[in-house]
Amino acid sequence: MEKPPVKMDGAPNTNPVLVAPHGIEEIVSVFGDIRGHIGPDGKLAASWQMNYLARATLPFPLRLAWDPSRTITQMTCHRRMTLAFTGVFRMVQERGLQTSVTSFGGCFAFRPQRTGYKLSAHSWGIAIDLNSESNPQGSAGVMDARVIDIFRSAGFQWGGEWKGDACDPMSFSVLHRILKRAALRCALHLTTFELMGSRQRLRLGFLKTSF
Secondary structure (H helix, E strand, O other): OOOOEEEOOOOOOOOOOOOOOOOOHHHHHHHHHHHHHHHHOOEEEEEEEEEEEHEEEEEEEEEOOEHHHHHEEEEEEEHHHHHHHHHHHHHHHOOOOOHHOOOEOOOOOOOOOOOOOOEEEEHHOEEEEEOOOOOOOOOOOOOOOHHHHHHHOOOEEEHHHHHHHOOOOOOOOOOOOOOOHHOOOOOOOOEEEEEOOOOOEEOOOOOOOOO
C-alpha cells in the first residue's frame, strides 16, 4: 500500500507539510514505480501520466522560462503533490513575493539529471525549477532567500545547497539529497534507456539513481 507524501498539521485549510522519502524504495512506495511504465524503447508510457500525474492550480501566473511571451496558471506534477505545490505558491503570494518568482522552468519531465544519466526527480513530477535564467546549474544563483525559506518551511529542499556540479539553485525538490555514494545505489533495472527520443542509448543492467 502506498504511503501519503504529505501530512496536514492543524486545520484542513493549512498548507501541507511534506514528509520527504529517503532512498529509491521509499520514493517508489510513496510516488509509484515508474520502472513498470518504461517500455523496451526507453520511452515512458502514457499510463504513467494517466495514473500518477495531475494538474496543480497556481494562485498567480508564472512566465515560462523557455517562452517568456507565455504564462501558465496550472502545471503538471505528481497527483500527490498538487496540494503541496498549490500551498507553497499561495504562501509566496500571501507574502507579496510574486515578483521574486520570475519564471517557471518545469516540473514533470521524464529525463535524466542534467549532470548525468540518473533519473531526475522531475520524472516523478516531484521537483520544480524556478528562475532558471538567473540560477543556472553549477552557480551560486540569486534566488530570493525569502522564497527559499517558504519552500523549506513546506518541506522542500533547495538545490542551491547541493555540492559541486550538482548545485542547482533553480531547483526545489521534495527529496532529501543522499550524500553518501553507497546510499545512491539502487536497482532501477533498465535494459535500454533512450533519452527522450534521441539516438543516444544507454545499455545498463542497473541504473544508479540519486536526487
